Amino acid sequence: METINSFKGYGKVDPLQQEEFRKKTRKRLIIVAVSLVVLAALIVGVAVGTVVHKKNKGGGNDDVPSTSTSPVQSIRAVCAVTNYPDSCFTSISEVQNSTNGGGSSDPEKIFQISLQVSLNALQKLSKLPEKLSNSSNDPLLKTALSVCETVFDDAIDMLNESISSINPNSGEKLFTTTKISDLRTWLSTTLTDQETCLDALEEVNATIINDVRNLMKNSTEFASNSLAIVTKLLGILKDFHIPVHRKLLGTTNSAEQGSKFPEWVRAADRRLLQETYPKPDVVVAADGTGDVKTVKEAIDKVPKKSITRFVIYVKAGEYKEQLIMDKSYWNVMMYGDGMTKSIITHDDNNIAGTRTFDTATVGVAGRNFIAKDMGFKNTAGASNHQAVALRSGSDRSVFYRCSFDGFQDTLYAHSNRQFYRECDITGTIDFIFGNAAVVFQNCNIKPRQPMANQFVTVTAQGKKDPNQNTGIAIQNCAISPLDNLTARTYLGRPWKEFSTTVIMNSQIGGFLEPKGWIEWTPNVVPPNTIFYAEYQNTGPGSNVAQRVNWPGYKPTISANQASQYTVQSFLQGDVWLPETQVTFN
Numbered sequence: 001m002e003t004i005n006s007f008k009g010y011g012k013v014d015p016l017q018q019e020e021f022r023k024k025t026r027k028r029l030i031i032v033a034v035s036l037v038v039l040a041a042l043i044v045g046v047a048v049g050t051v052v053h054k055k056n057k058g059g060g061n062d063d064v065p066s067t068s069t070s071p072v073q074s075i076r077a078v079c080a081v082t083n084y085p086d087s088c089f090t091s092i093s094e095v096q097n098s099t100n101g102g103g104s105s106d107p108e109k110i111f112q113i114s115l116q117v118s119l120n121a122l123q124k125l126s127k128l129p130e131k132l133s134n135s136s137n138d139p140l141l142k143t144a145l146s147v148c149e150t151v152f153d154d155a156i157d158m159l160n161e162s163i164s165s166i167n168p169n170s171g172e173k174l175f176t177t178t179k180i181s182d183l184r185t186w187l188s189t190t191l192t193d194q195e196t197c198l199d200a201l202e203e204v205n206a207t208i209i210n211d212v213r214n215l216m217k218n219s220t221e222f223a224s225n226s227l228a229i230v231t232k233l234l235g236i237l238k239d240f241h242i243p244v245h246r247k248l249l250g251t252t253n254s255a256e257q258g259s260k261f262p263e264w265v266r267a268a269d270r271r272l273l274q275e276t277y278p279k280p281d282v283v284v285a286a287d288g289t290g291d292v293k294t295v296k297e298a299i300d301k302v303p304k305k306s307i308t309r310f311v312i313y314v315k316a317g318e319y320k321e322q323l324i325m326d327k328s329y330w331n332v333m334m335y336g337d338g339m340t341k342s343i344i345t346h347d348d349n350n351i352a353g354t355r356t357f358d359t360a361t362v363g364v365a366g367r368n369f370i371a372k373d374m375g376f377k378n379t380a381g382a383s384n385h386q387a388v389a390l391r392s393g394s395d396r397s398v399f400y401r402c403s404f405d406g407f408q409d410t411l412y413a414h415s416n417r418q419f420y421r422e423c424d425i426t427g428t429i430d431f432i433f434g435n436a437a438v439v440f441q442n443c444n445i446k447p448r449q450p451m452a453n454q455f456v457t458v459t460a461q462g463k464k465d466p467n468q469n470t471g472i473a474i475q476n477c478a479i480s481p482l483d484n485l486t487a488r489t490y491l492g493r494p495w496k497e498f499s500t501t502v503i504m505n506s507q508i509g510g511f512l513e514p515k516g517w518i519e520w521t522p523n524v525v526p527p528n529t530i531f532y533a534e535y536q537n538t539g540p541g542s543n544v545a546q547r548v549n550w551p552g553y554k555p556t557i558s559a560n561q562a563s564q565y566t567v568q569s570f571l572q573g574d575v576w577l578p579e580t581q582v583t584f585n
Helices: 005-009 013-058 071-079 085-097 107-126 128-134 139-165 177-203 207-214 215-232 235-241 267-274 295-299 559-563 573-580
Strands: 280-282 311-312 317-320 323-326 332-336 342-346 362-364 370-372 376-380 390-394 397-400 403-405 411-413 418-419 424-427 431-435 437-441 444-445 457-459 471-475 490-494 499-504 531-535
Touching: 071 085, 071 107, 085 107, 085 215, 107 235, 128 139, 128 207, 128 490, 139 177, 139 215, 177 207, 177 215, 207 215, 215 235, 215 397, 267 370, 267 397, 280 295, 295 311, 295 323, 317 424, 323 390, 332 342, 362 397, 424 431, 457 471, 457 499, 531 559
Parallel strands: 280 311, 311 332, 317 342, 323 362, 332 370, 342 376, 362 390, 370 397, 376 403, 390 411, 397 418, 403 424, 411 431, 418 437, 424 444, 431 457, 437 471, 457 490, 471 499, 499 531
Antiparallel strands: none
16 A cells, blocks of 8 residues: 555655655545545434434334434434423524534533523522512412522522532543433432422412413523433433443442441441430530530531531430521431430421421421431421421432421422431321432331311322432331221322332331222322332231222332432432431331
């Protein structure tokens, strides 16, 4: 083969021949370069076409070209996996068009732009509650708008967390499977927060709810688009032939396999949970034998956004106070002398004019909250309707050997990833509810007698978007009455369009209605988009022969399906629980 090195051969070369050879060589190099560019374009084009083809097979956009690698067509291909492809394409394209160089075809960059688009929309929305409240004289509406203000602020925080976690200047790989799991959780919470605003407005029958819903259209659609993209991102990157940096999980030794707590709990936290009396930073004692007399005083000493664990020991006693730890309270651990001895109690409720979200005796939102050997109680009673004992929106929160005592809406597992182990939960209507990714293991779930003409529902799950990684999983628990329960009792009812609840390996008493579950709206079959299932339960109430025949209910599922709702799969618990030292299966 002739090369430019031929000119360095033996003897003298004719200048005309040399120039002619150079021209031919340049021509060949140009042809080769152009061919390589065309080949690369075809390869990526086929990848884009594959993504689009797969989406089209499921009913996606049929008008998407499959042979173009322009930023426009890359955006269209990525947006094809979303629930709102038009708003996805338009919003991201506007940002791309405003940048120098015409934008990027990289799916990762497109996803990052989608996050910024979502954040911009939420920031515009965040001033709405205050504006509406200032123009209203309705005290109930003002309470609902106050909830909106809180959850919008939390949603913005979740988006900022998502954006900062994939900062390309951090030196970390942009996308690992663990990071994608985090992003899905935080974006799911962003949607849950916005839905919580509408729930609060619905509680007070606000006439402005449709106006607010319309004003939220961009922020909810954009957040849903980002969630859909990151949910399908591994598949998109694979189709684009872009390598994925998977974080391999280490092997689990025999001691860890027998541990009570999932692997995602940090080693230091694991030791704290296993110690009977961890060394506290603050001791609370109502009789004056501690550092402070109230839990509120102890909470006030917690450093904001602390990266180290702050431990509060609550001595035996009943503490009548309402505690709200917002998103700035990180890494707080609270432990007591036992779930029936160290009790925080309050009586705020819906009938008193408080929105369900704000009735919580204790509310936690900051990451990595741990409670051990504590009792949380709302004493409002059945007649005061919604009255929450504990509300958690704390990501990677753990509750070990705790009790949650109330009637309607006792435990509000609002959002993010949560784990409950060896806890007691009592209540009447929807007494375990919310839209967290939550697993209950080895807990005692105790329905109690409600008011006359009421029925009892253990769960009410609130998944709103098909790509949210949320749901209620009840595993190895005992479900039996607290008292002389005569009211009709059901395992749950689907609160939202994609409600997800799985009960497995649990003992169910004979008190349960044979149909097992009940509709949210009487006599209206829930949409087939819900997922309700039972797996290998025992006890007289576990017989599924007369269960509901909803399209979205599964009287039995495979072991593989059930495993998707375990700590490891559902909570990614093998990543963070081990450090808390809480036992998990």
